[in-house]
Amino acid sequence: MPTPRSRRERPAKPALTREGIVDTAVALMEEEGLRRVTMRRLAQALDTGPASLYVYVANTGELHAAILDRLLGRADLGVGDAAVPWRTRLDAVLAGYEEILFANPALAQSALVARPSGPHYLGLLDTLLALLGEGGVPALQAAWGVDILLQSSTAAAAEHSARGEDADAARDWDRLRRAVAEAAPDTHPRVRAQAAELLSGTPAERRRWRVEVLLNGILVTHPGAA
Amino acid sequence: MPTPRSRRERPAKPALTREGIVDTAVALMEEEGLRRVTMRRLAQALDTGPASLYVYVANTGELHAAILDRLLGRADLGVGDAAVPWRTRLDAVLAGYEEILFANPALAQSALVARPSGPHYLGLLDTLLALLGEGGVPALQAAWGVDILLQSSTAAAAEHSARGEDADAARDWDRLRRAVAEAAPDTHPRVRAQAAELLSGTPAERRRWRVEVLLNGILVTHPGAA
DNA sequence: ACCTGAACACCGTTCAAGT
DNA sequence: ACCTGAACACCGTTCAAGT
Numbered sequence: 001m002p003t004p005r006s007r008r009e010r011p012a013k014p015a016l017t018r019e020g021i022v023d024t025a026v027a028l029m030e031e032e033g034l035r036r037v038t039m040r041r042l043a044q045a046l047d048t049g050p051a052s053l054y055v056y057v058a059n060t061g062e063l064h065a066a067i068l069d070r071l072l073g074r075a076d077l078g079v080g081d082a083a084v085p086w087r088t089r090l091d092a093v094l095a096g097y098e099e100i101l102f103a104n105p106a107l108a109q110s111a112l113v114a115r116p117s118g119p120h121y122l123g124l125l126d127t128l129l130a131l132l133g134e135g136g137v138p139a140l141q142a143a144w145g146v147d148i149l150l151q152s153s154t155a156a157a158a159e160h161s162a163r164g165e166d167a168d169a170a171r172d173w174d175r176l177r178r179a180v181a182e183a184a185p186d187t188h189p190r191v192r193a194q195a196a197e198l199l200s201g202t203p204a205e206r207r208r209w210r211v212e213v214l215l216n217g218i219l220v221t222h223p224g225a226a
Numbered sequence: 227m228p229t230p231r232s233r234r235e236r237p238a239k240p241a242l243t244r245e246g247i248v249d250t251a252v253a254l255m256e257e258e259g260l261r262r263v264t265m266r267r268l269a270q271a272l273d274t275g276p277a278s279l280y281v282y283v284a285n286t287g288e289l290h291a292a293i294l295d296r297l298l299g300r301a302d303l304g305v306g307d308a309a310v311p312w313r314t315r316l317d318a319v320l321a322g323y324e325e326i327l328f329a330n331p332a333l334a335q336s337a338l339v340a341r342p343s344g345p346h347y348l349g350l351l352d353t354l355l356a357l358l359g360e361g362g363v364p365a366l367q368a369a370w371g372v373d374i375l376l377q378s379s380t381a382a383a384a385e386h387s388a389r390g391e392d393a394d395a396a397r398d399w400d401r402l403r404r405a406v407a408e409a410a411p412d413t414h415p416r417v418r419a420q421a422a423e424l425l426s427g428t429p430a431e432r433r434r435w436r437v438e439v440l441l442n443g444i445l446v447t448h449p450g451a452a
Numbered sequence: 453a454c455c456t457g458a459a460c461a462c463c464g465t466t467c468a469a470g471t
Numbered sequence: 472a473c474c475t476g477a478a479c480a481c482c483g484t485t486c487a488a489g490t
C-alpha cells in the first residue's frame with residue numbers, strides 16, 4: 001500500500017501522536033538508555049524535526065514521566081494474591097517499581113522532580129493504598145505513607161542504580177566509602193567508631209530493612225501527634 | 227602591586243586551586259542558581275578555559291558534591307544543646323540540611339546520585355550518629371538509619387523545591403494533584419476515596435510526620451528480623 | 453490550522469599542541 | 472610538567488515562515 005501523494009520514496013511516515021512518540025521513546029530507551037533519548041534523537045527516530053515533538057509533549061520532564069507511566073503499565077503491579085501476607089505483597093509491589101527504575105536510573109531522577117500523573121501511576125497509588133488499608137493502616141496515614149514509600153523507592157533507585165551504570169557516580173560512592181573507613185577519630189569519632197556498621201549490609205538487606213522501617217513507622221505514627 | 231611579566235593589563239588572575247574553584251562556584255550559584263554553574267561559565271568567571279578546571283575537578287557531579295560540602299561547612303549542623311530532647315535536635319539538623327538543598331533543588335538531585343564525601347558531610351554523619359546514639363538507637367540501626375534519614379531529606383528537597391522554582395515541575399505536580407482529585411471511581415477506587423487525604427497537609431506537616439515515621443521506624447526495626 | 457527548518461543559546465569533555 | 476585553545480559531539484526550546 002503506497003503512501004498517497006508522498007513526495008519521497010521513504011517508508012510511510014506514520015502521523016505523529018503522543019502515543020507514538022512515547023512508544024518510540026521507550027524503544028529508543030531500551031536500545032540506548034534514557035540518556036540518549038533526547039528530543040533531537042527522538043525526533044530523528046520519528047523522521048521529523050525536534051520542534052514537532054513540542055506539539056505533543058511540553059518538555060523533556062513530561063516525556064520522561066510519560067515513559068515511566070508506560071513502563072508501569074507493562075509491569076502489572078497489582079495487589080496480588082490475598083493468601084500472601086500484605087507486607088510481603090507490598091514489598092513486592094515496591095520491588096517491581098524499583099526494578100523499573102533500577103534499569104534506568106535517569107528515569108528515577110526525573111520521577112523525583114516531575115512525578116508522573118498517568119493512569120498507571122494512579123494505579124500504583126491505588127494498589128499501595130489497598131495494601132496499606134488491608135494492613136489496617138488508618139486512611140490518613142496510608143495516604144501520606146504512600147507518598148514516602150514511593151519517594152523512598154524512587155530515591156533508592158536514583159541513588160543506587162547510578163553506582164552500577166555510571167562510572168563517575170561509582171567513583172563518588174567509593175570516595176565516600178573510603179572517607180568513612182578512614183575517618184579521623186578526633187574530628188569524626190562516631191563515624192570512625194561505627195565505620196563497619198555504616199558500610200555493612202548488602203543492598204538487598206538494606207532495602208528490606210528500609211521498607212520495614214517505613215512500614216513500621218507508618219503504622220505507629222499518628223499525624224498530628226508530634 | 228603589578229603582576230610581574232603579565233602580558234595583559236587585567237587584574238591579577240589568581241592561580242587556580244580546587245578551593246578557589248569551589249569558592250567561585252558557590253558565589254556563582256548564589257548569584258545565578260546552580261543551573262547556571264556550568265563548567266564553561268565557571269571557567270569564564272575564573273578567566274580561563276573549561277579544560278583547565280578538569281585538572282582540579284573530575285566532572286560536574288564532583289563539583290556539585292564539593293559545593294554542597296562547602297555549604298554544609300557554613301551551616302554548622304552540630305549536635306546542639308543537650309537540654310533539648312534529642313528528637314527535636316535531630317529534626318533541626320535535618321531541617322538545616324534540607325534548607326540548604328531547598329535553596330538549590332538541582333544540588334539535591336546531584337547529591338542523590340553523587341554523594342559528597344568531604345569533611346563537612348562526614349561531620350553531618352557524625353552528628354546524626356551522635357543524636358541517634360543519644361536516643362538509644364543500637365549501633366547498626368543508627369548507622370543504617372542515618373542513610374535513610376539523609377536519603378529521605380535529600381529526596382524531599384529535590385522533589386519539593388522543584389515545585390517552587392521550576393515552572394515545568396510545578397505544572398507536573400499540579401497535573402498529579404488534579405489526576406488524583408479526578409480519579410475515576412471504577413478504575414482507581416481507593417485513590418478516589420482517599421483523594422482528600424492524599425492531597426492534605428501542609429509541606430511542614432508532611433515533613434514533621436515523615437521524620438517521625440523514620441525515627442519511629444528506625445527505633446523499632448531490628449535489622450535481620452524480617 | 454497545523455507543522456517545522458533553522459536558529460538561538462548554550463552544554464560536558466577531550467586532547468593535541470603549546471609554554 | 473603543566474596548562475589550555477580549539478574542537479568534537481552534542482543539547483532544549485522557540486518562532487517565523489511555510490504548506
